[in-house]
Structures are given as structure tokens and as C-alpha cells.
Amino acid sequence: MATLKNRKIVLASRPVGEPKASDFRLEEAPAPAPREGEMLLKTRWLSLDPYMRGRMSAAKSYVKPVEVGEVMVGGTVSEVVESKHQGFKPGDIVSAFAGWQDYALSDGSMLQKLDPKLAPLSTALGVLGMPGMTAYFGLLDIGKPKAGETVVVSAASGAVGAVVGQIAKLKGCRVVGVAGGPEKCRYVTGELGFDACVDHRAPDLAEKLAAACPQGADVYFENVGGSTWAAVFPLFNNYARVPVCGMIAHYNDTELPPGPDRTVQLMRAVLTKRLTLRGFIVFDFVARIGEFQREMSEWVRAGKIKYREDVIEGLENAPAGLIGMLKGKNFGKLLVKVA
Amino acid sequence: MATLKNRKIVLASRPVGEPKASDFRLEEAPAPAPREGEMLLKTRWLSLDPYMRGRMSAAKSYVKPVEVGEVMVGGTVSEVVESKHQGFKPGDIVSAFAGWQDYALSDGSMLQKLDPKLAPLSTALGVLGMPGMTAYFGLLDIGKPKAGETVVVSAASGAVGAVVGQIAKLKGCRVVGVAGGPEKCRYVTGELGFDACVDHRAPDLAEKLAAACPQGADVYFENVGGSTWAAVFPLFNNYARVPVCGMIAHYNDTELPPGPDRTVQLMRAVLTKRLTLRGFIVFDFVARIGEFQREMSEWVRAGKIKYREDVIEGLENAPAGLIGMLKGKNFGKLLVKVA
Numbered sequence: 269m270a271t272l273k274n275r276k277i278v279l280a281s282r283p284v285g286e287p288k289a290s291d292f293r294l295e296e297a298p299a300p301a302p303r304e305g306e307m308l309l310k311t312r313w314l315s316l317d318p319y320m321r322g323r324m325s326a327a328k329s330y331v332k333p334v335e336v337g338e339v340m341v342g343g344t345v346s347e348v349v350e351s352k353h354q355g356f357k358p359g360d361i362v363s364a365f366a367g368w369q370d371y372a373l374s375d376g377s378m379l380q381k382l383d384p385k386l387a388p389l390s391t392a393l394g395v396l397g398m399p400g401m402t403a404y405f406g407l408l409d410i411g412k413p414k415a416g417e418t419v420v421v422s423a424a425s426g427a428v429g430a431v432v433g434q435i436a437k438l439k440g441c442r443v444v445g446v447a448g449g450p451e452k453c454r455y456v457t458g459e460l461g462f463d464a465c466v467d468h469r470a471p472d473l474a475e476k477l478a479a480a481c482p483q484g485a486d487v488y489f490e491n492v493g494g495s496t497w498a499a500v501f502p503l504f505n506n507y508a509r510v511p512v513c514g515m516i517a518h519y520n521d522t523e524l525p526p527g528p529d530r531t532v533q534l535m536r537a538v539l540t541k542r543l544t545l546r547g548f549i550v551f552d553f554v555a556r557i558g559e560f561q562r563e564m565s566e567w568v569r570a571g572k573i574k575y576r577e578d579v580i581e582g583l584e585n586a587p588a589g590l591i592g593m594l595k596g597k598n599f600g601k602l603l604v605k606v607a
Numbered sequence: 608m609a610t611l612k613n614r615k616i617v618l619a620s621r622p623v624g625e626p627k628a629s630d631f632r633l634e635e636a637p638a639p640a641p642r643e644g645e646m647l648l649k650t651r652w653l654s655l656d657p658y659m660r661g662r663m664s665a666a667k668s669y670v671k672p673v674e675v676g677e678v679m680v681g682g683t684v685s686e687v688v689e690s691k692h693q694g695f696k697p698g699d700i701v702s703a704f705a706g707w708q709d710y711a712l713s714d715g716s717m718l719q720k721l722d723p724k725l726a727p728l729s730t731a732l733g734v735l736g737m738p739g740m741t742a743y744f745g746l747l748d749i750g751k752p753k754a755g756e757t758v759v760v761s762a763a764s765g766a767v768g769a770v771v772g773q774i775a776k777l778k779g780c781r782v783v784g785v786a787g788g789p790e791k792c793r794y795v796t797g798e799l800g801f802d803a804c805v806d807h808r809a810p811d812l813a814e815k816l817a818a819a820c821p822q823g824a825d826v827y828f829e830n831v832g833g834s835t836w837a838a839v840f841p842l843f844n845n846y847a848r849v850p851v852c853g854m855i856a857h858y859n860d861t862e863l864p865p866g867p868d869r870t871v872q873l874m875r876a877v878l879t880k881r882l883t884l885r886g887f888i889v890f891d892f893v894a895r896i897g898e899f900q901r902e903m904s905e906w907v908r909a910g911k912i913k914y915r916e917d918v919i920e921g922l923e924n925a926p927a928g929l930i931g932m933l934k935g936k937n938f939g940k941l942l943v944k945v946a
Contacts, residue, residue: 497870512877524866526868528866532860534870538885538886539852539854542891545874546885547878547883
């Protein structure tokens, strides 16, 4: 096979606050050659997700950070272009974790074969992939919504929030979204069928959210933190559940917000309202992926769960995509079409 | 029956910060006469518990506050002295919620008959009563301790904490207490059998607690807040569980602590360490009281769970008792011997 050129985007420097274009660097190198038991993957789609900001920092999060000079990590839909692995042959399409690059080696671990006839390939990075599964288990296992309850969802037009709210509707809940701007809010109520949606940029967010939740909030799916958290906090009913999935409003923070220290206020509410706050990541539920895939693909086929994609063309534009996502610029699941 | 004199302690004014003696008032009135279906209870033992501070404030907590001029609420062991109720006769001993007074009417609701031969009557307010049940369900249902895990217990020599730690030992955990002063700490390790105990007044509390938890903390039973919370917070392991039972360090707070606002730090830890924080009160588990009573009375009879009582003589001394408890002056379950 002729030597293939591999473009890869590496972490050039650790961002302080908002990542800048100069925190990334595009490098080129020959694509690596697979050894026995390995294969070469060509990236078709790259997923951009909020957790990537955490990997750019030195602070310990779920797993070790990306080192300066290393390729940025990320989920991909990839095609097998050369294989010395028994289980895969050229032309196979897989979901992988190949990172921000054109080509990557794989030994087959963590790969799932995809059937292009069953669903558009990009959905393996969205509604039928990690974001969808995050929504599914976070809402159902931690949020435990009951018919008639009120479920509040932040980042409601995003890859996770949109699915959370639609599942909550299927479970018979009143669903209130919080999203950035009137266009996203119209989509959340008009297309996704939420009962209400509040713009988190509104100066009277707290009042508007309270008005949209006349019975208070029984579940709050936390993706963002910040002013949305502050607005929903007074609305919690007794025994409310809070799946803590993300805090995108704080990922670029360089210091703690000014006082007073409201931790005591939070813990007092946990105590007197008997709240449950529980953090999770999708990998906590990986053993139950089959359950998710069966039910969600049925819902998507039946048109009960809709999704929207925001597609960026070209690997070289991935850094601008991530920088924009952290400011809420994407509208729907953010993807890079690499090849 | 001759008219009986009823002494009662009422809320004279809502405390600002620490309650003062003048926030209480001792009043005398004739004991009320039971009507058909009612009985007159004479208080033998009155329980003093941290939650009572909350009831003295106007702020909504679990239930409505005590109004100014009303009798202070509280659990009691009482004797039936006059009965127009089919189910009870004079001489019956009951656990009740008769408040800070010599006599009270009851229609029989919320009463449990006690058998003086089975256990000392005062234990119905401690290890076999509400504090013991709080410890039992808070630890087992929310903390879910597994053998080999590390369980940290605040207010470890108190009515709840002492039971939490001893149950955790029965479950095979490493148990680390936090208590106020060397005498309480000696009791916690020497008598109650905790593996270690750290004095929360030590200036190097955080370092000492970290040293006592070489494997981190998997369960933290929260009774206090304040510096103990700050010391245990960095020690949480992934998937740690935090039953939130009380925050006695803050009950006298008149304002929020100064900044920075550490809420974000807390939520970030909930997220990345997948913590579970869950508030509860014992009444959430009232349907399962039988389960608790069977197992706990067996443990107490077998000497597997020990308890210590701190007894105040005379109803008139109850206010000083509660004021002292909020400063950590009691040593063991605080009780007032009323008659």
C-alpha cells in the first residue's frame, strides 16, 4: 500500500481559560503501518464533545489528560483500510476512539462494527452513541422520572439534552428545557416536543424558569452549571434527583467564583429536601450497552426520538468547532466530517 | 383526678445565631383533661436533638417551625396517667412526641408502647429510637458500605454517629470517626471500637484525617458540615456515597461563609468522582421500622452496639442542654430526666 499522509491535530499548549487556536497544532506524518493483529483505520467522522476541554487541562478528571504534543482524543466513525486483524477486513465501518487525525492504528479493542444500512453512520457518535447513552442511563437510572413529574434539562438542544428531554416526554413527564437563544428554544419546543424552553441568556432566567415549572422540579439533568443551576436550585421539590453529567459553563473557569460560599446552602437543601445528587459518566453503564442500543434504535426508527447534527467540514476546522461549542455556538450534535 | 400542674417550655423568641436562655420561657398551667378517645401522658424522659434548632427558626425545613409562644417539640418517653382511649391504660409506657412539658394529651397516634423489661426506657429515645434508626437506614440504605471500604463518621460520639460507626464495623469496614476533643476520641476508639478518631478541633484536622484514611473515603456520614466536611472532601474515592443527615456546625449561622463560592468545586467532584450525595430524614424510612427494631435490639442485647447517655436532671434545664449540644458539650445521647 502506498504511504498515506496522516494529518493530526495535537495539543500545542494547555489552555488558560478559553482554548485558543494556538493551543492546537496541525501536524503531518506518514500513516503508521499495522503489525500482525492490528489494522489501519481511516477517520470518516470525528465527534466533538464538551469533555474534551477537560482532557486539555493537567488536572485529574476521569482519566489522564492529553499530554502536550499528543493527538487530541475523540470518538470517531472510521473505516478499516488495511487489516492484519482476523476480525476485521478492509471496508468494515466501526465506531472507534481514533482521535483528531486522518488515520489511526487499532488492535480491535473498543471497536464496534456498524451496519450502514441500519442508521446513518454519524448517529453512532450521537443519538445511538455515547451522547445518547449518556442521556438514556443518566435520566432513567439516576433521574428515575415518574409520569406527571417535572423534568428540567439544561443544554436542551445539545446532543445529550435533546435526548434526555424526549425520553422524559415518552415517560409522561412535563419537560422544561433551558437552551441558548430563541432559535434553539423554538427547536426544543417545536421539533423536540418539550413543554417549555427558557433562554439561559435571559436576564430574568430564574423568574422565567420558575414560571415554566409551576409544580417545581423533580429531576434536573445537569449539563451546564452556572446561572442555569442557580435558577433551578430554588425549584427543587422534596426527593428531587439531579444526575450530574457536565458543567460546561465552568470548563473554561480559571478561578472559583466570588463569595459567599454557597456550599452550605446547597448541602442544607440536600438535607431538608432530601435531594439526591449523583455524578456519572457513560462508561459507568458500559455493561448495559445492549439494553440502550435496542431501545434507542427502536425509538429513533419509530420517529419517537429526533436528532439534529451540526456538521463541520474538514479536520483542520475541529479546533474552531470545539472552541465554539464551549461558547454554545453549535446547534445540535457537533461533528467533523473528516473524509 | 386532682388538677395537675403542667410546666412547659415555650419558644419565647426566635434566636439569631446561638440560642440564648431568654429565647425560652418556662410557663405553668393546669394539665389538660383528656376527652373521649384521648389520654393524658406524663413525660418521663425528653430527648434533645440537633434538629430542634431548626424548628426554632422561621425558615421552612422539613416541617413547619415552632411558633413563638408554642411549646418546644421533642420526642419523649411518657407514662399514661389517665386514659379515655381504648388501646391504652394508666401505667402504660409509650414513646411519644409530647414536647418540652410535664404533661400532654394524645389521641394515640404516633405512639408506640414500650416494654420496660426489654430494654431501659431511655433507649427508646436513643439507640433503639429515632437516632438509632437514623443511623441504621442512613448508613445501610444510602451509604451502602461494603466490607473493606473506609467509612468516615462525623459527630462520632453522638447519638447517631456512634451507631453509624459500630454498624459499619459489623459490616467489615475501616471506620474513622471525627469527634470534639481527646476524651470523646478515646471513647470512640476505645469503647466503640472505631479504627481511628480525629479531633475536629485540631488545627491540622485535614492532615490527620487524611492520615487516618490511607485508602481514601468510600462513605462519609455527614452530621456536621464545617471544617469536617472540608477535611473529608478531598478524600472521596470514586463512587463515594454521602448520606447527608445533619449540619450542626451551621445551625447557628446567621449568614453564608465568605467566598470563594465552592459550589462549583463540589459539583465538579460529584461529576468527576461520580459521588452520590443524598439527604434524608428518619421519617423517610418509617414504613420499615420493624426491620430496624428487630436487628438493632438484637445487636444491643448481644453487646455488639454500645451506647452512652448524657442525662440532664429536670425539665427546667432543657434549654441549657440544647444550647450546650449545639456547641458540642454533650457526650453521648442527650436526655432530660423529667420525672
